[in-house]
Amino acid sequence: MSIRICILLILLWTAFGGCRSGRDASILPEYDFIPVETGRYTxxxxxxxxxxRNTPPVQRTYRLKETIGPAYNDVTGQPAYRLLRYRRISDDQPWQPDSIWSVRLVNNEVIRTENGQDFVKLLYPASxxxxxxxxxxxxxxPNRYEARNVGQPFSVSGKEFRSTITVVAQDDSTLIGQTKRxxxxxxxxxxxxxxxxxxxxCTDLPTCLGKNQIDYGIRQIYRIQTYGKE
Structure with missing residues (x-):
């Protein structure tokens, strides 16, 4: 091999290999940011x-439990897991069935079926x-999902989780409304x-237009309380 060819190969390796390693530093290839395993609960x-409009906001607080049930084959023949959901108002009450969803990992997609509709919640590898x-x-x-703050810490109710991924499905605010997922x-x-x-x-009165005065709507915030395996 001539010296000229060797130099060319070194230059190509530096240009492509070096840039790739720098770009991949923020990529997390692990497939367990949404662990799918029977018995896991949160x-x-x-x-x-x-x-x-014209009434005080109504606030409700409750606890929701999600448990991953046994595996089964869905209508496409793919392995999936039932997601058993329970709800209660306080710790001294028994859990009441809320709904049954499902979750599955297909290739590099984590898919949750919620109320009969499939959503790609996460795509691997994440970056x-x-x-x-x-x-x-x-x-x-189409609904544009975007991964942000990959591998960064996030605190919930005073607990810090060292490596997280934030997925933004929508974050819009206009003169007529706000939507955030x-x-x-x-x-x-x-x-x-x-x-x-x-x-x-509110948009139908000159006195409220552009002042973000809420006409109607809902806001829900879920914060992890505990998790484990049954």
């Missing part, structure tokens, strides 16, 4: 506020700025925080 403290269509299995219009996942734990905000602002 309990959330949920704070819900409902807004209606800052990674974008995908969370609605690609639905007939809805954000999930945070912790390494080897799963979802630790969720916010759902759907607000409609």
């Amino acid at each position: 309990i959330y403290d949920v704070q819900e506020t409902q807004y209606t 800052d700025g990674l974008i995908w269509n969370g609605n690609r299995y639905n007939v809805f219009k 954000v999930d945070v996942y912790a390494h080897q734990i799963g979802m630790i925080y969720k916010e759902r905000t759907y607000l409609q602002f």
Whole structure:
């Protein structure tokens, strides 16, 4: 091999190999930011506020428990897990069945079926700025999901989780309303925080236009309380 060819190969390796290693530093290839394993459970403290015009906001607090049930094959023949959801107002009450969803890992996608609709909650390997269509299995219009703060710590109710991923499905605020859908996942734990905000602002009176006065809507915040395996 001539000296000229050797120099060319070294230059190519430096240009492509060096840049790739620097870019990949923020990529997390692990497949366990949403662990899928029978018996895993997570309990959330949920704070819900409902807004209606000319009435005080109505606040509700309760606890929600999600437990991953036994595996089964879905209609496509893919392995999936039932997600058993329970709810109660306080610790001295028994858990009451709330709903049954499902979760599955297909190739590099974590898919949750919620109320009969599939959503791609996370895409692996995760990296800052990674974008995908969370609605690609639905007939809805595409929904742009974006991964942010990959590998960064996140605190919930005084507890710090060292390595997390924030997924933003929507974060819009205009003169007529606000919509926010954000999930945070912790390494080897799963979802630790969720916010759902759907607000409609008053627009039919000159005195309220542009002042973010809430006409109606709802805000829900989920914070992890505990987790484990049964």
